[in-house]
Amino acid sequence: MAFKRLPEFYEEPDVGYDVYRLHFNENLFLPEEYYREVLGGIESWEARFYTQPNNASLAARIEDHMGLPRGSVVITAGADDGLRLAIQLLHFAEERRLVVLEPTYSMPRILAEQLGVEYVQLPYGPDLGLDVDTAVKMARGGAVYVCSPNNPTGHLVKELEELASRLEGLLIYDAAYAEFAGLWRPKLHEYGNVVEMRTFSKAWGLAGLRVGYLIARGRLASALRALAYPHPISSYSAKAVERALGLEEYVRRSVLEMRAVRDEVAGRLRLDKYVGEANFITLRLDGAEAAAAELYRRGFAVRALGGRPLCRSCLRFTVAPMGVMEKFLAALGEALGIKLI
Structure with missing residues (x-):
């Protein structure tokens, strides 16, 4: 059969569940x-x-x-x-x-x-x-x-x-x-x-x-x-x-906890970034793909984004509880070769 063209396959990143999943912006603050x-x-x-x-x-x-x-x-x-x-x-x-x-x-x-x-x-x-x-x-x-x-x-x-x-x-x-x-x-x-x-x-x-x-x-x-x-x-x-x-109160509490952590993490990142009202932070930095690969080797899945208006080379990560964020910030500093305050 002849086609004018066929659609391209959109492949989601399959990072498994043995790393910290900071790439899909799931809510990581809800209790068991x-x-x-x-x-x-x-x-x-x-x-x-x-x-x-x-x-x-x-x-x-x-x-x-x-x-x-x-x-x-x-x-x-x-x-x-x-x-x-x-x-x-x-x-x-x-x-x-x-x-x-x-x-x-x-x-x-x-x-x-x-x-x-x-x-x-x-x-x-x-x-x-x-x-x-x-x-x-x-x-x-x-x-x-x-x-x-x-x-x-x-x-x-x-x-x-x-x-x-x-x-x-x-x-x-x-x-x-x-x-x-x-x-x-x-x-x-x-x-x-x-x-x-x-x-x-x-x-x-x-x-x-x-x-x-x-x-x-x-x-x-x-x-x-x-x-x-x-x-x-x-x-x-x-x-x-x-x-x-019927359990919306759990969700509301988790959002408040996330916002507090997001604001603290944003304050410690002395980098060009987007910090808005969602549960992620997007860094604007050169070499985002390489940084994402380096972070994955350290156990953190993040999203590298590029080639877009206002986001030529960006790295987005989901905000997680503070214990995870402390580890992530240390790994991010190592990946970028800088000291994060």
Whole structure:
């Protein structure tokens, strides 16, 4: 069979579990007692039969917990599945165009290519400001993707609501890190042209369960549900997330602990860096790839990022409890050949 071209395989780094995993921004502050309460069993019939279509009970539970309108939540297999649905929706838009504010998460570009949607890059300003006028003009009848707090800069995009109010097309708002910034309840769904992405993989500490959800209004939510798989997540994952919603206080405490450690670590790093509202710090330094490889040899998996606006050569690491951070800072100093205060 002849193809014009085939998609490239996106390979996630497989670092195993014998190193300190500081590359995926998982929540490393939740106690074991939280997981003991969340990870109960399921009944035999729940394993035997398919789940409810669209995991409707979990969607309703999230709507009640978050104070959202009925029918506004669409369950997805992690946030990336939700991002796929939102970009796929552009096949029904006036233009198959996705404007992405950079530097940011890599999956919007990858999914746009896989789904046959035009990817257009719009850099943040030197002060990490978003040029709303330009974004609106570039998007036209397509969509704009914004991550806030942004990965890898960590900053909150203060122009988000202005963009939502002025955009003719769709705003895909990636709120994966929102809870770390104290944004516990979605609110941009009030705009009829916004799809907000949330996940239980980050602050809620349940990345292995692969549960995310989209929030949108009325017809937009119905359209996303029509594109979604009928049984996106397992009975086990749905039940565990329902238990987690009743244990939010654990998650809130872990976020406060993380923020305290993040601020202390940032204060000790006399390096050019991005420190925002998320659970990571991104260093701007030459030779990020080599530094990441050196850190891996010392037992720490981190993420080297490069070739992007405002992030030509960057090294991002997840904030972990202070005992781990002390070891990491020592290894980082050795890898860079400097003394860290």
